[in-house]
Amino acid sequence: YMSPLLRRMAQHSQIDLQVAYCSLRGVHSVYDPDFATAVQWDVPLLDGYNWMEIPNIGTGSEAFLGLCNPDLWRLIRRGSFDAVLCHTGYLKASFWIAFLAxxxxxxxxxxxxxxxSLAPRDSLSWKVTLKKILWPRIFSLADQIIVPSSRTRDLMRSLGFAEDRMTLTPYCVDNDWWAAQSARVDRAVMRSSWKVAPDSTVVLFCAKLQPWKRPGDLLEAFAAAGILRAFLVFAGEGPLRETLYQRAIDLGIADRVRFLGFVNQSQLPAVYKSADLMVLPSEYEPFAVVVNEASCCGCPVAASDRVGATTDLIAPVNPDFVFPYGDVPALTKLLQKALSDPNELTRRGQDALRRMQSWSARENISGVLEAVERALSRTQAKRAVP
Known part of the structure; x- marks a missing residue:
């Protein structure tokens, strides 16, 4: 998701960009335990901007020493950079190397x-308590805090940070690419490959088949909705696939459920374009850029209130497409109402597409420049105080 944004930043007249990768995971094929398969993205990730790979002497795991790139020290100390924007989290050694340098x-x-939210994916309460203590201290180390969504801004505000300490840099995708790719899609051909009739209504789930994504909620709601000539398509891989398949058989809807497996980036526009509604019932979802992607392809999205993107991207245009997490009856009613009028779904998709006009790389880059300017101004003011 970062690569298209980095290309845009590299083209900006006010930015002289140098990207330092602590790992090239994703460029090369790597086993993803969440997808339960090897993943190698099939779109260019390193073109169009200056980048370097910093040798990692760490383990490569998710542990603190998984990313340990000592040469970051030399790069930053000698680079004469106005600003360092760090996307490596504080739970990695390399974050602290970059901070100190x-x-x-x-x-x-x-x-x-x-x-x-402070709540972790594993729901362990002690982590919430620890974050309440540590996060105000950790994020106070930033000369400016960058927040990718309104909900993150609200979280930082709840931790005591003032508005001028935060800058919104919208969590974005390459809107133009997604829209252009989807415009080339032949829905009839794509649906035929799924063995779905052109005049059927298609509900899409596009995510890892993991417990916290709650694909089972959608399966149950789809079955309960009882919409004739409607199909449910799962695009994604994960350990719940067999369980979902068996449950579809038990519910008597296996003939109207499709499992596409892992779908790579270049094929996703066709998947979104060929669906009538995407549903994301997640329990834990900090943002969910699949909402951006689907919206850019004209596919409306319904999501649980735990999905971060609902506040910025769904509620402003389709507020009734936000449902309470874990509430299968509410999702059932949403599906029954939404799928009853295909023309209305098309209109909703156009509303979603229009929303993306002001949530793009343009706004992200403007936010980054604003954040740097604020940080520099604040730092210079501090240095001027005797």
């Missing part, structure tokens, strides 16, 4: 989080 070099240091 920035402090000693006089570069402003910007970072943030995509979290919209």
């Amino acid at each position: 920035s402090r000693l070099s006089g570069s402003v240091f910007l970072f943030g989080t995509d979290a919209n």
Whole structure:
């Protein structure tokens, strides 16, 4: 998701960009335990901007020493950078290398989080308590906090940070690419490959088949809705696939459920374009850029109130497409109402597409520039105080 944004940043007249990768995971094929398959993205990730790979002496795991890139120190100390924007989280050693090098070099240091709640994915309460103590201290280290959504901004505000300490840099995708690719799609051909009639209504689930994504909620609601000539398509892979397939058989709807498996980036526009409604019933979802992607393809999205993107992207145009997390009856009613009028769904999709006009790389880059300017101004003011 970052690569198209980095290309846009590299083209901006006010930005001289140098990207330092602590890992090239995703460029090369790597087993993804959440997808339960090897993943290698099939779109260009390294074209169009200056980048370098910093050798990692860490383990490559998710542990603190999974990313440990000592050469970041030399790069930042010698680079004369005005600002260092860090996307490596504070739970990695490389974050602290970059932070200390920035402090000693006089570069402003910007970072943030995509979290919209203190609650972790594993629901362990002690982590919430620890975050309440640590996060105000950790995020106060940023010369400016970058927040990708309104919900993250609200979270930072709840931790005591003032508005002028935060800058919104919208969590974005390459809107133009998604829209252009989807415009080339032949829905009839795509649906035929799914063995779905052109005049059927298609509900899409596009995510990892993992418990916290709650695909089972959608399956149950789809079955209960009882919409004739409607199909449910799962685009994604994960450990719940067999369970979902068996449950579809038990519910008597297996003939109207399709499992596409892992769908790579270049094929996703066709999937979104060929669906009438995407549903994301997640229990834990900091943002969900699949909402951006589907919206850019003209596919409306319904999502649980735990999905971070609902506040910025769904509620402003389709507020009745936000439902309470875990409420299968509410989702059932939503499906019954939404799928009863295909023309209305098309209109909703156009509303979603229009919303994306002001949630793009343009707004993200403007936010980054604003964040850097604020950080530099604040830092210079501090240095001027005797």
